[in-house]
Amino acid sequence: MNNEEQFNKEEFAVLLDRAKGDRSINNFANETGVSAAHISRFLRQMIASPPTPETISKFSAKAHNEVTYQDLMVAAGHIAKKENYNNRKDTFVDRESPRNLRMEREELARKFKQVILADLYESSFKWSVEKTEERLRFPDMKLNIDNEGYQRWYLTFMPVNPERGHFPIMSIIHLYGRIATFELEETDKFTIVVNDKKAYEMFLKRAPISLRANIYIMLIDLDWGKISKEEMLSKYKVE
Numbered sequence: 001m002n003n004e005e006q007f008n009k010e011e012f013a014v015l016l017d018r019a020k021g022d023r024s025i026n027n028f029a030n031e032t033g034v035s036a037a038h039i040s041r042f043l044r045q046m047i048a049s050p051p052t053p054e055t056i057s058k059f060s061a062k063a064h065n066e067v068t069y070q071d072l073m074v075a076a077g078h079i080a081k082k083e084n085y086n087n088r089k090d091t092f093v094d095r096e097s098p099r100n101l102r103m104e105r106e107e108l109a110r111k112f113k114q115v116i117l118a119d120l121y122e123s124s125f126k127w128s129v130e131k132t133e134e135r136l137r138f139p140d141m142k143l144n145i146d147n148e149g150y151q152r153w154y155l156t157f158m159p160v161n162p163e164r165g166h167f168p169i170m171s172i173i174h175l176y177g178r179i180a181t182f183e184l185e186e187t188d189k190f191t192i193v194v195n196d197k198k199a200y201e202m203f204l205k206r207a208p209i210s211l212r213a214n215i216y217i218m219l220i221d222l223d224w225g226k227i228s229k230e231e232m233l234s235k236y237k238v239e
Contacts, residue, residue, distance in 0.1 A: 006077025007050035013043050015075050021064030032058040033121070050076035053110075054117065054129075061118040069114045069225070079107075108159035108222075109140060112193055115220050116141065116155065119227050127153075138178060139190070150214070151187040160196035169202065176208050184213040186236045191216040207233040 016039070020028045025043070029036035034055055041047050051059075056076060060069035073079040120127055125147035139156035147153075156179075158171065175192065184190060190213055194200050203217040211234050218230040 007048075008075050008077070009042075009045040009047070012050070012072065012075040013045050015067055015071055016042055016059065018065045019059055019063035019067040019072070023064075028062070031062045034058055050078065053078055053114070057114055057117045058121060060114070061121050069111075069118075079110075104161060105159055108161070108195065109157045111222055112157045112159060112195070112220055113141060115222070115225055115227060116193070118225065123147075138182075140193075145189075149187060150189040152185075152189070154182075154184075154188065154190045155193055155218075156190075158192055158194045158199065160194065160199055169206070172203060172206055176211060179208075179213065179215070180211060182213075184236070186214075186238065188236075189214050189216065191218050191230065192233075193218045193220060195220045195222050203233060204231065209234075212237055 020039075020043075023031070025036045025039050029039055032039075038047075042051065051072075053073065056069060056072045056078070060067065060072055063072075070079060120143075125145060127143050127145045127147070130142040130144055130152075139154045141153075141155040143153040143155075145151065145153045156175070158175065179190060182190075192203060192215070194203070194217070197219065200217060200219040208215060213234060214236045215233040216230055217233050219228040220226070221228045
């Protein structure tokens with residue numbers, strides 16, 4: 001079933017209206033960067049295809065009445081509604097299987113991207129997302145920016161499921177090895193994104209010594225949907 005078939009136009013319209021709150025459509029359009037005509041068509045359920053995750057990110061970043069990104073993504077058909085599998089005797093889910101672990105990581109990575117995009121929409125500097133081939137999964141995000149002397153920003157996600165709470169040291173070593181094979185310039189910024197305080201502190205204690213790159217570590221609070229902090233791990237050394 002594709003996203004268009006899963007798109008609940010009525011539910012999305014109700015959520016979008018709640019997200020708009022008391023603001024006029026024009027004011028909501030100005031704040032989100034989505035055209036008033038486009039918003040109006042969604043509210044009147046005149047669009048058959050669901051809005052993109054990028055558009056939903058713009059809506060959720062300025063949403064009122066506690067409407068969340070996940071609420072809008074579910075109504076749009078991009079995310080399936082969660083089911084309580086533990087109470088279903090006829091269903092068995094192997095949460096440790098490679099497929100489920102991959103899906104879990106992809107879901108957390110989507111949340112990472114949502115938080116980062118929401119923060120970027122609030123920024124004052126120029127930026128744009130660079131599209132990459134689907135097969136090239138490293139790093140997770142590439143942006144063209146004009147900020148603090150940086151022209152390109154690469155971000156790689158290292159999500160940790162709070163229920164597992166496990167982040168092996170070898171993951172840090174492996175990641176630094178991958179970054180070492182990546183050609184970076186003095187005007188490039190490379191950020192490692194985590195959602196776990198212990199993982200964040202582990203990176204700070206094990207900052208790379210020999211990497212010739214501007215490496216940062218970022219901590220995201222997924223409960224609050226915001227970037228908590230970002231610190232530099234290493235600076236590009238000009239020979």
